[in-house]
Amino acid sequence: EDIALLRVGGEAxxxxxxxxxxxxxxxxxxxxxxxxxxxxxxxDFSPANVTAISVAGTTDASGAVVVVLAAxxxxxKKVYMATLRIDLATEQVSNISGPSFVDLGTxxxxxxxxxxxxxxxxxxxxxxxxxxxxxxxxDATISVCAQKPESIEGTLxxxxxxxxxxxxxxxxxxxxSACHPSILSGMFSRGGFPYPVLLESGVLxxxxxxxxxxxxxxxxxxxxxxxxxxxSFDGLLLDGWPLSPFQVF
Numbered sequence: 001e002d003i004a005l006l007r008v009g010g011e012a013x014x015x016x017x018x019x020x021x022x023x024x025x026x027x028x029x030x031x032x033x034x035x036x037x038x039x040x041x042x043x044d045f046s047p048a049n050v051t052a053i054s055v056a057g058t059t060d061a062s063g064a065v066v067v068v069l070a071a072x073x074x075x076x077k078k079v080y081m082a083t084l085r086i087d088l089a090t091e092q093v094s095n096i097s098g099p100s101f102v103d104l105g106t107x108x109x110x111x112x113x114x115x116x117x118x119x120x121x122x123x124x125x126x127x128x129x130x131x132x133x134x135x136x137x138x139d140a141t142i143s144v145c146a147q148k149p150e151s152i153e154g155t156l157x158x159x160x161x162x163x164x165x166x167x168x169x170x171x172x173x174x175x176x177s178a179c180h181p182s183i184l185s186g187m188f189s190r191g192g193f194p195y196p197v198l199l200e201s202g203v204l205x206x207x208x209x210x211x212x213x214x215x216x217x218x219x220x221x222x223x224x225x226x227x228x229x230x231x232s233f234d235g236l237l238l239d240g241w242p243l244s245p246f247q248v249f
Contacts (some may be wrong), residue, residue, distance in 0.1 A: 017055035071110040098170035115160035115200035119163035124194040128157030130226035131178035145179035
């Protein structure tokens with residue numbers, strides 16, 4: 001299960017998500033102590049056996065709460081996502097997009113942030129696929145977008161875009177890749193259990209920070225299937241990088 005805190009109209013709210021097999025429940029509780037009213041929603045992630053869930057939310061320009069969920073089927077090494085909106089005036093759930101399979105990997109975690117009334121999301125996971133690397137990019141027999149992705153142990157991947165582009169992608173059941181038309185996707189390191197934070201201040205460039213475990217299984221000088229330097233480190237690492245201001249689709 002996962003819990004996220006957010007402030008709606010000056011009031012503290014708790015967003016709670018948990019899974020039982022393929023069934024995922026989401027609750028938005030108004031008021032922390034004593035508990036206030038609760039809005040609930042249920043989603044079916046079949047055929048996934050959800051073993052890890054991540055939930056994040058914020059308010060959009062209309063004042064509605066937008067929620068992003070990322071679910072992992074650790075055995076199949078697949079990541080699924082879904083979105084929904086909660087109208088605070090009616091306390092009704094609407095505009096559910098997904099659940100849909102989006103990427104290969106495990107330990108998916110999601111975060112959201114708003115800039116100028118536009119909501120953006122960032123999702124990270126490990127055991128993903130690296131679409132761009134020197135070996136594959138020099139292979140003239142297959143284009144980057146024609147590759148068949150496979151889960152590669154310890155490969156940390158991020159996906160970033162607007163909430164609107166995520167909704168559209170989930171409705172069209174389009175998987176994430178380096179060739180996605182409106183979502184930025186890529187590998188950023190080696191390790192496990194990533195936890196992202198997205199900064200959308202409107203003053204500085206959008207910036208991503210990810211806290212994650214190192215990859216102690218690396219051998220000295222190992223570059224692996226992604227042709228990326230692999231440093232053996234048994235501990236926590238903090239990665240951060242700016243994201244180009246993203247066009248809203």
